[in-house]
Amino acid sequence: MRFYNVLILLFLFPLVVCSQTSEALIGERTFHFTDTLRERKLSTEIWYPTHDTGKPSLKKDYPFMVDPTVRDGIYPSSKHPLILLSHGTGGSRMTQEWLADILVKNGFVVAAVDHWGNTYDHKNAIDFVTPWQRSLDISFVLTQLLKDNSLNKIIDSRRIGAAGFSIGGYTVLALAGAKLDLEALNKFSETPEGIQETNIPEFPDLLKSVDEAAVRVSFLKSPPLKDNRIKAFFAMSPAIGQGFISKEQFTSIDHPIYIIAAQSDSIAPVKTNAAHYHKLIPKSQLYIISGKTGHYVFLNEATPELKKTGAPIFNDDKSVDRHAVHELTGAVAVRFFKKTL
Template identity: 30%
Template sequence: MLNKLCILFTLLLVFSLSANATSVEQVEYQSGFQETTIMDDHRPLDIAIWYPTHQTEPREKIGDNIIFEGEYAVRNAKLAGKNHPVILISHGFGGSWRNQVWLASALSHQGYIVASPNHPGTTTKNMDRMVAQNMLERPNDIRRTLTYLLSDPTFSVAIDPLKIGVVGHSYGGLTAIELIGGRFSASLFEHACQTYPFLASCKVYHQQMQSLDKESDYFKLDKNMQDSRIQAAFIFDLGLARGFTKDSLANINIPTLVVSAGDFDKTLPAELESQYLIQNMPSSTTEYLSLDAATHFSFIGICKANATTILKEEEIDDSYICENDTNQRQAIHQLLVDKIISYLH
């Protein structure tokens, strides 16, 4: 079996070379940024949109705080160009669109329109177990976000409708798989959790679904949530994979990149999560990338120099978010940006 670290080194070398070529030929845009809210009595949706622009001022740092580095963009800048690919991002449990500003910024510089909603009920400062229990609302959030872009007078005329992809990290990975045809079975996942009770995804799921009647509609999750407008998917170290039916995974027929992190967290083992997808999805359209140097949190922002110290001093020590991969997170991000571009360019 090939050593995973060797694979990572080789991939980083290959893609660093391709990135250098790309930077000369394709980097021609600045980042524009805007926030909007889709008003809906049922579920208002806050969305961040990054897009290519030629405006350079006034720049501000988006998503910057005492823990994470933000990215520069020109707020409400004029959209530049036509025929732009679209990437939709679904954040992880308890996260927000700010988790992937590194990705949104990098892709907007390359001519992509990137939109990421905050998922009500599972978003930072909006954690609500009752709201989160309807897991099918997450893929609906991404669907509504895409519909908004394709109907908005500014963005719709600048989008290439044949180049639309979805990115999902952690719980967002489940969201993305549902959008490309995976069907989640509550009974199947319950059975998996009896076998592997130590999985972090089982703990989150049971906390979210506690006290619900087993006959509740919330447990009837094996509906077809596929959105045919999406042509590629990128899954970053997902959880809850074992709830997807094997038949539904076998029928996914669009290009999909499944990325797993290393074994820093024993409750998120790649062999029981990401590799479950790989074992059941078509080999002809699915690629697996195992990154031993990555942690589960390598897929969120770059931590500032003193972030670990600050987190250790908090009431709840979350310093693990910024540990282990500190010196490699930027290289991991660049690798993933290049992979996404290679799929949709």
Template identity: 30%
Template sequence: MNPIASLLLLFLSFNALANTVGFTQFQLEDDPHRPLNLTLWYPTIDTSPAALVADNIAFQGTPVVKNAIVNQAQHPVVLLSHGYRGSWRNLNWLANDLVKKGYIVAAPDHPGTTTFDLSPHQAEQWWQRPRDLTRVLDFLLGDERWNRVIDANNISAVGHSLGGWSVAQLVGAKFDRDTFQKQCLLFPNPRTCGLATELGLQSSQMGEPTSNDFSDDRFKHVVILDLGLARSFSTESLDAIDKSVFILAAGIDIGDLPQALESGYLAEHIPLLNRRYKVFEQATHFSFMQLCKPGANQILEEERPGDGVVCKDGVGTDRNTLHDQIFTDITQFFNSAVTPAVSDN
């Protein structure tokens, strides 16, 4: 074999190993009143047999090497925030794909608003969600195992639904109760305004901080996937955002406020040079979540009537195709977001 062919083979072999997805889970206990279950995906060259995670009768899992050793290189970091009554599993597909591009990805389960933890007391502490993400980043940058393999100048966050609302606060969006109440009078909706009491948005909560500023300058850019409750943010705070924001919206309305009144509200008020805004016309709110298995719609409906909508996408498309485009758009945004991105619209 000639030297060039040998080098090419070595290069391809290395990349095959480098693209393996490591996976670990543990609990953050820095706050005894709010321990966080944390999931991490990361690049590894570990060749141990892979195992499926986040796989069940309805949803497709992804292959990972559990508790593998992380690649000793500088990696950009992405934090993920799940939606209301969701979990780390919802964006598992995105985490795996990002790792294959060299990212370290971390996702907390937000107490009180997860699939297996619907504590009313925790859920009404709305301010804790952005704080959870800051706590995770504090841990990663302070822990010897992780801080030496992290590029501290390349940190992002991605959030879906209520997770999108949460990550928006990391770059300066501020919840304003008066704004929220006025907007709910103008645009009442049981799936947004109807959650006000449950999420502690209707009235001041015990322990609620005096400041609604949860911005964290370490996050350089955020991606917001079809968020809800956008109209709870003050327009003044949105006008002042100076970080790069990518807003992705679902074009098919499933009973929430139309995306133009949610994602569009952000796009209207965040400065044009600091945001991009794209509507996936054939996506529903749940198209951003993990892939469904054949028959999942019926399984979910039988378990809880109405839940089958989680596996519905637009006619003439499929979730895998949507995911490919979403992933391409997100990674292109990350690659271009060192300087402010120009709006698509």
């Protein structure tokens, strides 16, 4: 994607460029919640506008290019809309920090959750193939945030949105009311196209490690996933689109949906995922970032040292400027949430 195209597109979103009305810094805190009923530890990162006098700093030995934050900075004196963030499979609550930075600079509070058993440093096969658990994670954490005597003073409970990447994109669509057809997804996973999509780099030979009976039991026991407290949903390269085969699976959706994807995504191809969701979800919006943008363009921008390792998830095609893609995506997200919340 050429940089001048990004500049043209940013021109189309003027509300974002000049929307920040104060010189607030970014405050950051870490919370550790536990859903005892499901035995899931849910570490959560919170970013928020702060006027703390402390000096912003970068995390020590942090491998990503993000904005400095004020650790445990004072909370703002007024309420702000909240955006809940769901990471991709095998990622972490920190992997879309670039988006959190942009949202906070535009007046939002952001909360990102580590999905138990589905992070880079804690992998359980069953937690990679029971994505409905992730939506329950988000709802549980939202409840904890709103119960917190300090956080409920800075969160406007009437203005809550959710954003997610990859399987996190599915997560937020499920929270909106999308109902997965597990049989349809299983059938797709047996096709050549499906085998390619389920062969994820984060967990090689995943399906060989899965107890299919346990997955089915988990699916059947899952309660409804729609969370009526969340009013707008932003999905980046959403995955497992082939678990949806009819518009009837989306009849419960009654809030705005925005889908953004990368044209050259080989992990969650646009045809079977983003475009497929858009076709089935009435009134959803779809934007496809053109060029040789791949799936992992929505992850944090790595430091030069990390890029030198050659890791595919941190290195894009030479024609792609990941930072520019983040600026564009962030602008679209801010405009969407400001309009809908």
